[in-house]
Amino acid sequence: MFQNVGEILMLLWRTAWALPMTWRQRRKVFDQLFEIGNASLLMACLLSLFIGGVLALQTGPVLAERGLTSFIGQIVGLSMCRELAPAMMAMLIAGRIGSSMAAELGSMTVYQEIDALRSMNINPIQYLVLPRLVAISLALPVLVVFSILIGWLGGAVVSVYNYQIAISYEGYFNSLRDGIDLIDVVNGLFKSAAFAVVIGLVSCHQGLHTIGGPRGIGRSVTKAVANSIILILILDYFLTRLLMHLD
Amino acid sequence: MNATAQQGVNLRARDVCKSYDGQRVLNGIDFHVERGEVFVLMGPSGSGKTVLLKHLIGLEVPDRGEILIEGQPIHSPGVVDRYRLAMVFQSGALLNSLSVADNVGLYLSEHRLHPPETIARIVTEKLALVGLKGIENKLPSELSGGMKKRVSIARALVIEPQLILYDEPTSELDPLIAVTIGAEILRLNKRIHVTSIVVTHDRELAFGIADRIALMNEGELIALGPPDQVKANPHPLVQRFLQADFRFNPESITP
Incomplete structure (x- = not known):
């Protein structure tokens, strides 16, 4: 485990060192961005709609009992942008995109494509890892913005149509506007960018260190997703503490 | 291509040992390959x-x-940048997400x-050299x-290498194409004096093209010299x- 962490940090360092080459790899960055958006946007929206809805459904009746329904917009809004949207989108992307990155790089490793690149003096970090890491770091915060907006909408629909809550759209969004600052959204985006780097690094690292045949690729994919999710949740705690401290 | 790029390099393996998981795979390999030489490595499967x-x-x-390449350790800074090295992998090792043309032109682009x-013109030329035409837009799959093997050879030729390593260049090829590939290895050697190291099980190819042959067994060289020797x-x-x-x-084989 500690060896893996060391290797992942080395990969981060080498990718950061290759960052000035991003413009040269822009076509691959766009391809990756398209793939991430195409594969995840619809699912992200659907997931967020229901997360917002469930959040309203769980908290709304309790608030209504105490005559506090005017706070439901704030609760759904803050939970979505500070915590749920970044964490849930990161887990979704770890499952959908992280797994695909690990599988693709794993297959390239097993079938000697990485060796072929190195034999042509083409740096696999620049050619393969850099575009993926840049693309996922750009795409995840954008997905989180969508997720926050759709999550708020999901919360609004449930708050309006659930008979135990029965608040107006206007009341819900007024409450949301009163309770949310731009800094709350920025906090969520900051977290999501950090999660994106973790997913990209862990998935690329697992892919590049794949050994064995198809079974090895499967093992790398599983480890990439599991390790990404574990690291996201651990990092989430520390980032939350840091951001609360900064607030 | 500049003048230095069109000449082979000399290579020396000095007492090379390698183990994986405690199992010795290479055991004191020591040989040199002269500039422009065709050096063939033979040996049973799993010999390293x-x-x-x-x-x-x-x-x-x-x-x-x-x-050592030209007397300098291959892993010392700048050596890999200074000399053009290419390898033809046994499986081809083409990038599956790229078209044939993009694969062949990858080094140049x-x-x-x-x-x-x-690049497009060079790619077409090199593909024609290995007997492939009109497949530029196909995917390796x-x-x-x-x-795939021939595309891989075209990809190596594009580099105009000074040292080219072939891992089983004629496996999976029909005899006619295998002969063409053998001839192409020799032609490249004559034209730009490239140093060639060929790993093969194909004895006809080995004895047809080699200046010297080395035979390996269980990670060691057991014979080295000109083909006749x-x-x-x-x-x-x-x-x-x-x-x-x-x-x-047939009578000696029992079911």
Whole structure:
């Protein structure tokens, strides 16, 4: 485990060192961005709609009992942008995109494509890892913005149509506007960018260190997703503490 | 291409040892290859030929010993940038997400050596050289094993290498194409004096193209010299390997 962490940090360092080459790899960055958006946007929206809805459904009746329904917009809004949207989108992307990155790089490793690149003096970090890491770091915060907006909408629909809550759209969004600052959204985006780097690094690292045949690729994919999710949740705690401290 | 790029390099493997999980795969390999020489490595499967090839191009680092190109260790800074090295992998190792043209032109486009139109022309030329035409836009998944191998050879030729390593260049090829590939190895050698190291089981190819042949067994060199000298080597493993054939006596085979 500690060896893996060391290797992942080395990969981060080498990718950061290759960052000035991003413009040269822009076509691959766009391809990756398209793939991430195409594969995840619809699912992200659907997931967020229901997360917002469930959040309203769980908290709304309790608030209504105490005559506090005017706070439901704030609760759904803050939970979505500070915590749920970044964490849930990161887990979704770890499952959908992280797994695909690990599988693709794993297959390239097993079938000697990485060796072929190195034999042509083409740096696999620049050619393969850099575009993926840049693309996922750009795409995840954008997905989180969508997720926050759709999550708020999901919360609004449930708050309006659930008979135990029965608040107006206007009341819900007024409450949301009163309770949310731009800094709350920025906090969520900051977290999501950090999660994106973790997913990209862990998935690329697992892919590049794949050994064995198809079974090895499967093992790398599983480890990439599991390790990404574990690291996201651990990092989430520390980032939350840091951001609360900064607030 | 500049003048220095069109000449081979000399290579030396000095006491190269490598183990994986405690199992010794290369054991004190020591030989040199002269500039422009065609050096053939033969040996039974699992004798360490491909692992040695990976060491020779710098993809693996030996546990002990070193690989020298023009007298400089291959892993010292700048050596891989200074000399053009290419390898033809046994499986082809084409990038599956790229078209044939993009695969063949990858070295030129990534190192920005020519404008795209020139790269396209060079790619077409090299593909024609290995007997492939009109497949530039196909994906590797649409090609047969033999075609992938030829595309891989075209990809190596594009580099105009000073040292080219072939891992089983004629496996999966029909005899006609295999002969063409053998001739192409020699032609390249004559034209730009490239140093060639060929790993093969194909005895006809080996004895047809080699200036010198090395025979490996269990990670060690057991014979090394010009083809005639290797043929005459009395070592029992050498003789068994060189004389193995498919002429079975049907009565000696029991179900």
